[in-house]
Amino acid sequence: MVRRRGAAAAGTSLVVAALALTGCAQGTGDDGADADFSADEAPSGELSIMGFGTGDEIGEVRYDRAVQDLEGVDVRLSEGELDIQAFLSAVASGNPPDLVYANRDQIGTFASRDAILPLDECVDAESVDMDAFVDTAVEQVTFDGSVYGIPEFNQVQVTMANADLLSAAGLTIEDVNGSDRDAVTAANEALMRTDGGTLSVIGFDSKLPEFLPLWAKSVGADLLSEDGRTAQLDAPEVVESLEWAVGIYDAQGGFPAVKTYRDSADFFGAGNQFATGVLGAMPMEQWYINVLNESSPDAPMAFDAVRTPDGDAIAFASGSAWAVPRGSENPAAACRFARLMTETDAWVQAAQARADARAQDGLVFTGVLTGNEDADEQIRDDLVPDDAPQPWKDAIDAMYEANDATFALPANPADNEFETAWQDAVNRVLNGQQEPADALAQAQDEAQKALDDAWAQWDEEG
Numbered sequence: 001m002v003r004r005r006g007a008a009a010a011g012t013s014l015v016v017a018a019l020a021l022t023g024c025a026q027g028t029g030d031d032g033a034d035a036d037f038s039a040d041e042a043p044s045g046e047l048s049i050m051g052f053g054t055g056d057e058i059g060e061v062r063y064d065r066a067v068q069d070l071e072g073v074d075v076r077l078s079e080g081e082l083d084i085q086a087f088l089s090a091v092a093s094g095n096p097p098d099l100v101y102a103n104r105d106q107i108g109t110f111a112s113r114d115a116i117l118p119l120d121e122c123v124d125a126e127s128v129d130m131d132a133f134v135d136t137a138v139e140q141v142t143f144d145g146s147v148y149g150i151p152e153f154n155q156v157q158v159t160m161a162n163a164d165l166l167s168a169a170g171l172t173i174e175d176v177n178g179s180d181r182d183a184v185t186a187a188n189e190a191l192m193r194t195d196g197g198t199l200s201v202i203g204f205d206s207k208l209p210e211f212l213p214l215w216a217k218s219v220g221a222d223l224l225s226e227d228g229r230t231a232q233l234d235a236p237e238v239v240e241s242l243e244w245a246v247g248i249y250d251a252q253g254g255f256p257a258v259k260t261y262r263d264s265a266d267f268f269g270a271g272n273q274f275a276t277g278v279l280g281a282m283p284m285e286q287w288y289i290n291v292l293n294e295s296s297p298d299a300p301m302a303f304d305a306v307r308t309p310d311g312d313a314i315a316f317a318s319g320s321a322w323a324v325p326r327g328s329e330n331p332a333a334a335c336r337f338a339r340l341m342t343e344t345d346a347w348v349q350a351a352q353a354r355a356d357a358r359a360q361d362g363l364v365f366t367g368v369l370t371g372n373e374d375a376d377e378q379i380r381d382d383l384v385p386d387d388a389p390q391p392w393k394d395a396i397d398a399m400y401e402a403n404d405a406t407f408a409l410p411a412n413p414a415d416n417e418f419e420t421a422w423q424d425a426v427n428r429v430l431n432g433q434q435e436p437a438d439a440l441a442q443a444q445d446e447a448q449k450a451l452d453d454a455w456a457q458w459d460e461e462g
Contacts, residue, residue: 035117035121035324035328035331036331036332037119037121037122037124037125037126037331037332037335038121038125038332042070042071042072043070043072043073043330043332043333043336044072044073044333045073045074045329045330045333046073046074046075046076046098046329046330047070047073047074047075047076047098047099047330047333047334047337048076048078048097048098048099049075049076049077049078049097049098049099049100049101049337050078050082050083050086050087050090050097050099050100050101051078051080051081051082051083051087051100051101051102052077052079052101053077053079053080053081054077054079056354057350057353057354057357058350058351058353058354058368059350060350060353061346061349061350061353062340062341062346062347062349062350063077063341065340065346065349066337066340066341066346069336069340070333070336070337070340073330073333075337078097082100082101082102082103084106087100087115087325088113088115090325091115091325091326091327094327095327096115096325096326096327096328097325097328098324098325098328098329098330098331098333098334099322099323099324099325099328099334099337099338100116100322100323100324100325101320101321101322101323102149102320102321102323103318103319103320103321104137104140104141104149104151104318104319104320104321104408105140105318105408105409105415105419106415106416107140107141107143107148107149107321107323107411107415108140108143108148108228108410108411108412108413108414108415109412109413109414109415109416110148110323111143111144111146111148111411111413112143112412112413112414112454112457112458113413114326115325115326116148116149116323116324116325116326117148117323117324117325117326117328117331118146118147118148119146119147119148119149119150119323119324119335120146120147122150122324122331122335122338123147123150125332125335126335126336126338126339128150128338128339128342129374130147132344132372132373132374132375133151133342133371133372133373134151134154134317134371134372134373134403134406136317136406136407136408137151137154137317137319137321137371137408138151139408139410139411140317140319140321140408140409140410140411141321141323141411142411143411143412143413144458148323148411149321149322149323150321150322150323150338150339150341150342151319151320151321151342151371152319152320152321152322152341152342152370152371152372153319153320153369153370153371154317154318154319154369154370154371154403154406155285155286155287155317155318155319155369156285156286156315156316156317156369156399156402156403156406157211157214157283157284157285157286157306157315157316157402158283158284158285158286158289158303158304158305158306158315158395158398158399158402159173159176159177159178159281159282159283159303159304159305159306159307159398160274160281160282160283160284160288160289160292160301160302160303160395161173161176161274161280161281161282161301161302161303162274162277162279162280162281162299162300162301162302163300163301163302163391164277164300165191165201165277165280166187166191166280166281166302169187169190169191169280170190171187171190171191172302173281173302173303173304174304175187176204176280176281177304177305177306177307178215178218178283178306178307178308179307179308179309179310179311180309181244181309184204184248185244185247185248185251187203187204187280187281188203188204188248188251188252188280189203189251190203191203191204191280191281192204192251192252192280194253198257199252199253199257199258199261200278201277201278201279201280202252202258202261202262202273202278202279202280202282203248203251203252203280203281204248204280204281204282205248205258205262205279205281205282206244206245206246206248206249206282206283207282207283207284208242208245208246208249208255208426208430209422209423209426209427209430210423211245211283211316212238212241212242212245212422212423212426213316213409214283214306214314214315214316215241215242215244215245216235216237216238216241216242217314217316217407218241218306218307218308218309218314219237219240219241219308219309220237221235221237221238221241222407222409223238223409223422224409224410224412224418225410226410227410228409228410228411228412228451229412229451229455230448230451231418231421231443231444231447231448231451232444233421233422233425233440233443233444233447234437234440234441234443234444238440239436239437239440242426242429242436242439242440243436246429246430246436249430254432255430255431256430256431261278262279265278265279268291268295269295270295270296272291272292272295272296272299274292274296274299274300274301275292275295275296275299283306286369286399286402286403289303289366289392289395289396289399290366293363293364293366293392293395294361294363297363297364300391301391301395302391302394303391303394303395303397303398304394304398305398305401305402305405306402312405313398313401313402313404313405314402314405314407315402315403315405315406315407316406316407316408317406317407317408318408319371322334322337322338322341322342324338342370342371342372343372344372344374344375344378347368347370347372347375347379348375348378348379348382348383350368351365351367351368351370351375351379351383352383354368355383364385364388364389364392365383365384365385366384366388366392366395366396366399367379367380367383367384367396367399367400369399369403376400376403380400384396412451412454412455413451413454413455413457413458414447414450414451414453414454414455417446417447417450417451417454418447418450418451421443421444421446421447421450422440422443422447424443424446425439425440425442425443426439
């Protein structure tokens with residue numbers, strides 16, 4: 001399973017600080033002509049990779065396959081989540097890794113800092129079919145008209161709920177899927193419980209600060225303009241969405257009380273909130289379906305997509321991407337490796353390994369979202385069981401429906417500063433420091449300044 005990096009604003013601030021401290025060249029507008037992505041013969045030499053780990057069969061199978069295909073290349077893997085400061089410092093010092101595995105929402109900033117290369121020639125050299133990837137994933141790695149990353153994995157939100165708690169309150173999954181905010185508010189109050197004034201059952205978790213973009217987009221508002229240049233954080237729909245999502249917590253004693261209680265749960269184990277009946281419902285990334293299926297397969301679950309007021313599915317997409325750093329000493333091998341890791345056959349083989357492992361353990365294979373639409377289709381058709389038992393059949397259907405209804409924030413040269421601005425605003429509201437309108441007005445000013453400065457530098461130097 002792949003888990004998105006922590007979305008706390010404090011963590012993002014560290015990324016911004018790292019970007020500011022590295023001193024690497026910014027926005028030169030270089031077309032990458034100093035990198036030769038073609039290999040007249042089979043690639044050779046060393047290939048150093050930063051930010052990727054083979055923690056499960058989905059990673060292991062694809063990695064082993066790529067290494068085998070790159071016979072003659074000494075692949076050296078630095079496992080673990082990408083250390084932004086270490087990476088950018090390595091680029092600035094002229095000693096970068098040959099290939100880096102990053103979150104897609106970092107690609108625009110890396111590109112504008114001249115830390116990674118445009119990959120248009122890589123795509124041509126390796127005949128990478130960019131049309132095979134999810135559109136929103138490609139948009140996230142496309143900056144100023146050039147592709148800077150080869151995307152993989154797609155993470156989307158699914159509504160998850162405890163079916164027994166819903167039934168006891170006279171509710172259904174439709175009452176908590178987001179399609180009717182008044183219904184969610186009422187369901188939250190019906191599901192929540194307190195014991196001696198202390199929260200004992202969380203009714204609904206609106207998952208702030210991470211999911212503000214989801215709630216805003218569900219009523220038609222984008223936090224950032226399509227061209228990535230104009231912040232729209234103070235739009236009425238964004239303010240209203242934040243007010244509603246914060247109100248969900250206020251009805252339960254405030255965000256600190258909810259967070260403290262939810263953090264005490266055995267989130268990845270058999271004592272998770274759903275299995276122990278202490279959480280009514282929440283939107284959550286689809287990888288948690290697999291966690292629940294492994295750790296508590298008998299938990300009374302209900303699933304649906306997150307839905308708009310019109311009843312349409314919607315999901316805020318995130319994921320990872322392969323990028324080639326400026327100064328890579330083996331760009332041809334890096335490009336080949338990225339292609340091998342993300343092509344359809346690699347994903348299908350990895351998914352087969354997971355399906356076999358699930359079958360051996362008597363569990364349901366619930367699918368995997370690869371970021372490659374062709375692979376997703378083949379995996380679902382050939383490996384995901386049509387007759388999966390409930391509630392896992394509903395979970396699978398919700399996951400794939402959400403994957404067909406994604407949006408993402410466009411790449412821009414102030415990715416991290418922009419994210420910090422809106423997440424800090426949400427955190428100020430959650431901590432009782434500001435009202436939503438005031439917090440988002442401040443965030444609007446901060447985000448727009450960061451965008452204006454970053455784009456001005458890019459436009460001038462590009």
